[in-house]
Every structure is written in C-alpha cells, then in structure tokens.
Amino acid sequence: MQINSLRTEGRLTPEQAPNQLSFQNKKSPNTLIRTALSAISYFIFYFLQQVAEIFAPMLLIIGLVWKFIPTLLHSMMHLTDNADPQIRDIVTNGSNLIPTSINFSGYTLSASTLIFWGILLLALAALSATLTSFFGYKN
Template sequence: MDHTPNANYSRPSLLSAAQGESSPLVLRLARTGIWSACYFVFYFLQQLAELFAPLLLIAGVLWKALPSVVGSLSHVAVAADPQARDAIGNVAAAIPQNIVVAGHDLTASGLIWDGILLMGLAAAGATLATIAGKNV
C-alpha cells in the first residue's frame, strides 16, 4: 500500500481553481464592461421611473377627482349667488376628459395606469441592476 503522508485529498479551493483558469484579460475586461453597461442602463431606467411614476399617478388622481370636487362646489353654489353658480358651471365644463399631446391621447385613468406601470418598471430595474451589480 503506497500512501503519501502529506497528501491532501480534499477538493481544491476556489482560489486555486480560479488561478487555474487562465482566461485572457481582454475577455474579463469585456465581461466587466458589458455588465457595467447593463448596470448603468437598468439603474438609469429605475431612476427615471421613480421620478415620473409618482408625478403621473398624482396628476391622474387629481385630474380624475377634479370633476367631483367641482361638482360638489356647484351643489353648494346652488344656494349661493347665481353668478357664482354659472362661473362654477363654466369651470366644470372647461375640464377636459382627454388631452391630445403630440398625437397621444392622455386621460386621467391612463395617467394613473402609466404611473403604476412605471412603479413596476422601477422595481424591475432595481432587481436587474442588483443582478448586474453582483456580476460585475
């Protein structure tokens, strides 16, 4: 029986395995560059989504609630001066249901939905940026 007294039969360490793989420096730099670019894109999209999501959501909710608020004011104004009632009626009639901007039809519920979708995009961007950051 031939037994080596100082033989190490355990698995090789990760450091020695990493040193054993001699991948070219250029490939490692390219991999780091690609993951860094992905991290930048995901984090940038997350920041934009976190900026615009609450703005769109609040604008949509206010636009959706505005006709109800003006309607309640007109009910209060019934007992008031007829001129005030007419002025409130004109304001209520001036609130648009939709606005067309550069060929896009904007509505209150559409703004609310876009705000919610941007919140989802922010969450996805945060997740993907974390994954990309771990791979850098």
C-alpha cells in the first residue's frame, strides 16, 4: 500500500491532467513574437556569415595577387637588362598590361579596395557569428 501511494504522490489525477496539459500548451503572444524574431535574426546573421566566409578569402587573394604581380614583373625588368632585347620588351609590355585600377561607372576598383573589402567581410563574418551564437544561446 505504501509503494502505491508513493508512486501517485507526484502524479496528477486523471481529473487534473487535462487542465494541467492545456495550461502548458498555452504560450503568451510575446513569447511567440520573440521566438519568431529570434529565428529570423538567426537566419539573417547566419546567412550573412556564410556569404562573407565565401567572398572574403576570394577578395583577399585576388587583391593580394593583383597588388604583387606588377611588383614582381617590375623586379624582373631589372633582371632582364642584360638579356635579349625581345625578352626585355615582352616583360616590359607584360607589366604594362596589368592595370592599377579599373573604373566601373564612377567606382574605382583597385587591389587595395579588394583587400579592404575582404577584411571588411571578415569582420562581418565574425560579427555575424557572434550574433548568431548570441541569438542561439538566448532561446
């Protein structure tokens, strides 16, 4: 008899159970709105993080290559001073073919701007990762 009474002490009676369950399923509108806003912001920041992690290394690598290839070609011009005149002309013309900047409808794109945008996207990825973990931890 004592064992059965111990088992039912913490349980609800059949009359209490439907009332208790219906109370647990009701959520306030503020909780639902907060959860929805948290899910939307989590999606936005996670999406921004993914896009930034794709484009940031690409912009950094393109910018660094664009910045150092003309420097390498100009240093090769000094090595070709004693070489054949045709090789000297090829190296000189090749180094002049690489532009220092490109203009797109009023916007100047250069190696430095690509490096800057790559670093800015890295910072955006870090910020988005921080905010994503904050919103994921909050709920």
